[in-house]
Amino acid sequence: xxxxxxxxxxxxxxxxxxxxxxxxxxxxxxxxAPSIQDVRTVGTWEKDGxxxxxxxxxxxxxxxxxxxLFVQWLRAGDDGxxxxxxxxxxxxxxxxxxxxxxxxxxSDPDGLSIFLEMINPxxxxxxESYELFIGDEETYRFGPASN
Numbered sequence: 001x002x003x004x005x006x007x008x009x010x011x012x013x014x015x016x017x018x019x020x021x022x023x024x025x026x027x028x029x030x031x032x033a034p035s036i037q038d039v040r041t042v043g044t045w046e047k048d049g050x051x052x053x054x055x056x057x058x059x060x061x062x063x064x065x066x067x068x069l070f071v072q073w074l075r076a077g078d079d080g081x082x083x084x085x086x087x088x089x090x091x092x093x094x095x096x097x098x099x100x101x102x103x104x105x106x107s108d109p110d111g112l113s114i115f116l117e118m119i120n121p122x123x124x125x126x127x128e129s130y131e132l133f134i135g136d137e138e139t140y141r142f143g144p145a146s147n
Contacts, residue, residue: 035059038100043107045073047136052076052085054112058100064121067100068093071112071134090132092142101127111135115145 038058045052055072068089075085093100101117114132119125129145 033059035061040105041074042105043112045111045136050075050085052082054105054107056103056105056112056114058103060099065099066093066097066121069100069114069116069132071114071140073136086138088134088138088140090140090142097122098128 036057037060038056040056041053042056043054045054052073052075055074057070057072059068059070060066070087070089072087073085074082076082096118099119099121101119103114103116106113106115111134112132114134116130116132118128118130120128130143131145132140132142134140
């Protein structure tokens, strides 16, 4: 009798603590790292018979947040699903140690133009404009805006 009561209590505890989920989409959103703080999908690309869309991902970390930026090529499947074809990490942002306040993306047949407003925590939050041009060959130019 005691064993049966303990077994019933264990089963009820597990059932209330670990709800069963059968929603892979919700699970994938839940699994996103908290450092991923901005995701935008923009424009289209086509190369070697494949096509898809671009995804720009911004991560932030630290007490005075510093940002990183990644550009991804998402390939469209015949069934309408997408897979990550390739990813480029904009390494210069690691060296800048600044945060991205805002950014605007423009798409054209040659790739993406991304205009970034950077926030410099070392300079009392001074704002600086940068620009990123990235083409379908994964080559890019990044630097201060040439207003």
